[in-house]
Amino acid sequence: MQADRKNKPTCFDWIQLLLTFCVPVAIVVYTILENNRDLAISTQHRNQDLSIADGQQQDTVLREYKKTLSRLVEKHGLFFNYSSSASLIARSSTTVALNQIDPARRKFLLSLLYDAKLITYDLPTDPSVISLDYANFTDICLFIKFINPVYIHLNVEGAIMIRADFRNVTLHGAKFNKAILHYADFSFSNNVKFYDVLGFDGSNDITLFFRNSDITSAKFLHVKYERVSFEHALLRNADMKSFACVSCNFSFSFMGRTNLINAVIEDSLMDFVDLSDSNLYRSRFGENIDFHSTILFRVNGTYTSFTHCQFTLTAFGSAIFDYTKMEDSTFFNANFIEASIQYGVFTRANFTQANLFASDWRNVRCEKCIFYRANFTDANLLNAIFIDSDFQDVFITKEQLRQTASLKGSILPNGTLVN
Ligand SMILES: *[C@@H]1O[C@H](CO)[C@@H](O)[C@H](O)[C@H]1NC(C)=O
Ligand SMILES: *[C@@H]1O[C@H](CO)[C@@H](O)[C@H](O)[C@H]1NC(C)=O
Ligand SMILES: *[C@@H]1O[C@H](CO)[C@@H](O)[C@H](O)[C@H]1NC(C)=O
Numbered sequence: 240m241q242a243d244r245k246n247k248p249t250c251f252d253w254i255q256l257l258l259t260f261c262v263p264v265a266i267v268v269y270t271i272l273e274n275n276r277d278l279a280i281s282t283q284h285r286n287q288d289l290s291i292a293d294g295q296q297q298d299t300v301l302r303e304y305k306k307t308l309s310r311l312v313e314k315h316g317l318f319f320n321y322s323s324s325a326s327l328i329a330r331s332s333t334t335v336a337l338n339q340i341d342p343a344r345r346k347f348l349l350s351l352l353y354d355a356k357l358i359t360y361d362l363p364t365d366p367s368v369i370s371l372d373y374a375n376f377t378d379i380c381l382f383i384k385f386i387n388p389v390y391i392h393l394n395v396e397g398a399i400m401i402r403a404d405f406r407n408v409t410l411h412g413a414k415f416n417k418a419i420l421h422y423a424d425f426s427f428s429n430n431v432k433f434y435d436v437l438g439f440d441g442s443n444d445i446t447l448f449f450r451n452s453d454i455t456s457a458k459f460l461h462v463k464y465e466r467v468s469f470e471h472a473l474l475r476n477a478d479m480k481s482f483a484c485v486s487c488n489f490s491f492s493f494m495g496r497t498n499l500i501n502a503v504i505e506d507s508l509m510d511f512v513d514l515s516d517s518n519l520y521r522s523r524f525g526e527n528i529d530f531h532s533t534i535l536f537r538v539n540g541t542y543t544s545f546t547h548c549q550f551t552l553t554a555f556g557s558a559i560f561d562y563t564k565m566e567d568s569t570f571f572n573a574n575f576i577e578a579s580i581q582y583g584v585f586t587r588a589n590f591t592q593a594n595l596f597a598s599d600w601r602n603v604r605c606e607k608c609i610f611y612r613a614n615f616t617d618a619n620l621l622n623a624i625f626i627d628s629d630f631q632d633v634f635i636t637k638e639q640l641r642q643t644a645s646l647k648g649s650i651l652p653n654g655t656l657v658n
């Protein structure tokens with residue numbers, strides 16, 4: 240893009256623009272402000288990112304970009320929408336401009352598009368005017384010290400946001416679907432009170448979207464989320480210490496090696512998730528989490544608690560769930576091969592057809608548990624306590640039953656009731 244100084248819009252042009260269209264008002268405002276803001280940026284960051292272009296060149300890129308956008312808006316007005324050619328031009332201009340500017344100016348560009356409502360949406364199914372697919376916002380920083388910035392309905396689907404900094408940001412309904420967010424930092428962010436703010440009647444809709452996004456090695460420390468979709472997301476190695484999520488959907492996500500220490504997840508879907516090698520130390524799950532077919536190989540689940548969870552076909556192989564507390568949960572067809580649940584406390588647990596081969600039940604306390612057709616082969620039951628439990632049709636030896644500390648009120652494999 241070359242500077243086109245002759246065509247610089249006059250004040251009259253801007254006022255006309257302002258009166259004609261409501262959407263682009265923010266662009267007008269920004270353009271009026273541009274010189275001061277640009278100057279501030281170039282002074283602050285003159286010595287950074289010299290590899291891209293020097294500060295003045297970058298300011299020129301931004302100025303030209305804004306001109307292009309304003310012209311498009313002026314020319315196409317309300318027909319400037321997602322499917323129009325204007326949108327495609329805007330999108331390619333955005334990509335080109337982003338590759339020539341530093342992270343501070345990338346943030347400026349994002350704010351410009353956001354304030355002009357070109358990258359927001361009205362209904363969750365609506366696209367925004369400009370798509371940011373593959374737009375490069377690497378190293379963008381939305382964190383402002385001592386401030387809690389709020390973004391409503393931001394749509395950055397498909398954007399590249401490596402190491403993006405969203406710390407302490409409130410994200411009402413942001414769409415990060417398909418975005419690349421390696422090492423992004425969402426710590427202390429939240430999305431609560433979304434519908435209170437907008438008075439929008441859609442309380443069953445999801446209010447943060449990370450569907451199919453790549454969030455590998457990102458940080459989510461101390462976040463408070465509600466109704467978030469992480470479906471099919473890659474969360475490998477993510478640091479989610481003290482992460483809190485209510486009514487969230489993690490279906491089919493890959494969460495290997497995540498840190499979920501002290502996490503609290505309620506009323507959510509965690510089916511078909513791979514959580515291998517993750518640390519769930521002291522985390523709490525429930526009411527109502529579905530772990531159907533989820534893989535928990537080698538997980539550290541020490542001191543975890545689960546209430547009203549479904550573990551149908553869940554794989555606990557070699558996991559350590561010592562001191563866990565599990566209430567009102569079903570483990571139908573679950574697999575505990577070589578898992579350790581020492582000192583675990585299970586109340587009303589249903590282990591129908593579970594494979595408990597070579598698992599470690601030492602000092603477990605089980606009350607009102609059902610083990611119909613469960614396989615205890617080679618399991619260690621030393622000092623375990625089973626109260627009012629049902630061992631009918633269980634694969635267990637007399638030797639193993641003798642190891643237990645108590646079988647009070649339980650029904651033995653041969654139908655005898657212990658009193
Ligand atoms: C989008 O723009 C095209 C032409 O640019 C127009 O035909 C169409 O009606 C617009 N759609 C909406 C929803 O405004
Ligand atoms: C995005 O920009 C960064 C510089 O900030 C650059 O290192 C990286 O290669 C770019 N990525 C793509 C896919 O263009
Ligand atoms: C986060 O936002 C709150 C509320 O505005 C503010 O008091 C706090 O200082 C912010 N935290 C940081 C680390 O900036």
Ligand SMILES: *[C@@H]1O[C@H](CO)[C@@H](O)[C@H](O)[C@H]1NC(C)=O
Binds near residue numbers: 470471488490491
């Ligand atoms: C959760 O995500 C899965 C996989 O994308 C989808 O099939 C399911 O309908 C979602 N459930 C809810 C309640 O959002």
Ligand SMILES: *[C@@H]1O[C@H](CO)[C@@H](O)[C@H](O)[C@H]1NC(C)=O
Binds near residue numbers: 500518520539
């Ligand atoms: C589980 O994680 C906690 C906290 O990091 C650690 O102290 C503990 O040793 C771990 N336990 C196992 C069995 O790895």
Ligand SMILES: *[C@@H]1O[C@H](CO)[C@@H](O)[C@H](O)[C@H]1NC(C)=O
Binds near residue numbers: 569571589609
């Ligand atoms: C235990 O789970 C099995 C399999 O889901 C189910 O058929 C059975 O009714 C359950 N038993 C009780 C007492 O809930």
Ligand SMILES: *[C@@H]1O[C@H](CO)[C@@H](O)[C@H](O)[C@H]1NC(C)=O
Binds near residue numbers: 594614634
């Ligand atoms: C119990 O599980 C082990 C290991 O999967 C298997 O070899 C054995 O045949 C099973 N026993 C029964 C009775 O199903």
Ligand SMILES: *[C@@H]1O[C@H](CO)[C@@H](O)[C@H](O)[C@H]1NC(C)=O
Binds near residue numbers: 637640654655
């Ligand atoms: C049932 O099994 C228990 C323990 O193995 C044994 O003590 C008891 O005598 C058996 N009862 C019957 C009726 O075979």
